[in-house]
Amino acid sequence: MIRALPIIAALGIGMLAPARAEQLIVSVSNHRVTVTPNYAGEELVLFGAVEKDDKTPPGRNNYNLVVTVNGPRTDLTTRRKERRFGIWINTDSRQFLQVPSYLAVFSNRPMDAIAPADVQRRQQLGINNILLTQRVGTDYADVVATDPFRSAFVRLRKEHGLYREETSAVTFLTPTLFRTSIPLPAEVPIGTYDVEIKLFADGALISKAETAFDIVKVGFEQFVANAARNHGFIYGLLTAAMALMSGWAASIVFRRD
Amino acid sequence: MQLYLPIADIPINVLLILAMGAAVGFVSGMFGIGGGFLMTPLLIFVGIAPAVSVASVASHIAASSFSGALSYWRRRAIDPALATVLLTGGVVGTALGVWTFTLLRNLGQLDLTISLSYVILLTAVGGLMFWEGLRALLRMRRGDPVSLRRSGSHSWVHGLPLKMRFKRSKIYLSVIPVIAVGLLIGFIGAVMGIGGSFILIPILIYWLRIPTSTVIGTSMVLTLVTMVIATLLHAVTNHLVDAVLALILMVGGVTGAQFGARAGQKIRGEHLRLLLGLLILAVGVRFAVELVVRPADLYMIRETGGVAP
Secondary structure (H helix, E strand, O other): OOOHHHHHHHOOOEOOOOOOOEEEEEEEOOOEEEEOOOOOOEEEEEEEEEEEOOOOOOOOOOEEEEEEEEOOEEEEEEEEEEEEOOEEEEEEEEEEEEEEOOEEEEEOOOHHHHOOHHHHHHOOOOHHHOOOOEEEOOEEEOOOOOOHHHHHHHHHHHHOOOEEEEOOOOEEOOOOEEEEEEEEOOOOOOEEEEEEEEEEEOOEEEEEEEEEEEEEEOHHHHHHHHHHHHOHHHHHHHHHHHHHHHHHHHHHHOOOO | OEEEOOOOOOEEEHHHHHHHHHHHHHHHHHHOOOOHHHHHHHHHHOOOOHHHHHHHHHHHHHHHHHHHHHHHHHOOOOOHHHHHHHHHHHHHHHHHHHHHHHHHHHHOOHHHHHHHHHHHHHHHHHHHHHHHHHHHHHHHHHOOOOOOOOOOOOOHHHHOOOEEEEOOOOEEEEHHHHHHHHHHHHHHHHHHOOOOHHHHHHHHHHHOOOOHHHHHHHHHHHHHHHHHHHHHHHHHHOOOOOHHHHHHHHHHHHHHHHHHHHHHHOOOHHHHHHHHHHHHHHHHHHHHHHHHOOOOOOEEEEEOOOOOO
């Protein structure tokens, strides 16, 4: 497990691209989101600044930003229902391999206004350009964005707030200071979330930075989930004992004969 | 009041689940059934994954049937010998059921199987029960004598070997059909997340001709043991039992059941059977409509495991 990596990144500030003229300094408002009994989703804030140095062309202020948040990766299967023998049953299916369970893309303007199509594809800007590997029979490949399974997959994830793309979510407070919020619905999976921030000017990538945050179960939730997974038998016995206890208690409390 | 469920991994409204538990408990107390066939669809309806619903409802049914079994035991309305023989089949059936459940989940046809078995079982049992209740009611209207037990009429079941005397039920019967019935109920109970007493009770009364006085209590013992085993097996093999969800359901369920039982005693047996038949039929028809009508969304996403290594 490479758990140490995101933690180092999470320690605060991600700095990258030393040979470039601009540097990005970013941070999220909370690096460790805890799931408590009354957890019902959360909203994080990512803020940062573009730092210029002497190599920066003077008067360059037309910056564009694309922020991509990737949740923990998992295999997801999309199934299609068809009518067979008068009833609707699952017939065809595609497996999406190691795709992000949560995926959010935020930018300050539409992708087409930020970079030309080939740059968008190379830099995986926007959900349509992000690689979602499918297993088609024995082949592994991503398909065009209009593929029925891919578009249904993205649409369903969007309906649950697990995939989102907003092209006006990043706001520049000053020409170099920016912020965006990362909404996390209650259903978001537990795990490490990588945040990638790419800075563009004149249609070209000029700098990028990475940071991360974790969503973790703590206390009782973590205890129950761990017990269920690691000590299934004892967990089952305790649940059964709990059932018997409450049944017995009810028969005592409401005893009439 | 929101609460995050640790296994189902979604927040739910505690009061809503509590109310659902109480409502189903009321119905189960009134008719002397476990109520799993109502609870599981309701949980799926509020957004809990079908697999988690089935696994968690098992422990909920165990709780309500234990509470019921205790009061029947005090009234000496349980036949221990009959319960033991039923359980022999029930335990094997439950294990087979949980195994099938895991298999179907891997094949991706679990949801369809659950829906289809609900449709077939519920419409058949509900329809029969409704029809029978209606006939009994009409007979009573006309003033004909009610003769549920046609004594002396022996079917082929009573010709089977390995006969055994069940003292408290005052019946002399082969163990083969009893074990077979236990096996069947254990199997469908584990696959569908139901206790199965709504199927078991009619079988015991009409097919095996066991007296009504011991049927309900004895079937509760079978339900109790098969559901405890189902809880254990689901916890070990699929890790899908949500103890927090189960606890909320139990508290609502056992309370509702007590009030339901009191309400049930005020209603005549024929009316009760008619109502139960109608209820079961309605749930079955609802599942049938869902299968036949074009779904709002033809696509569906399911997690197929494999978190990044």
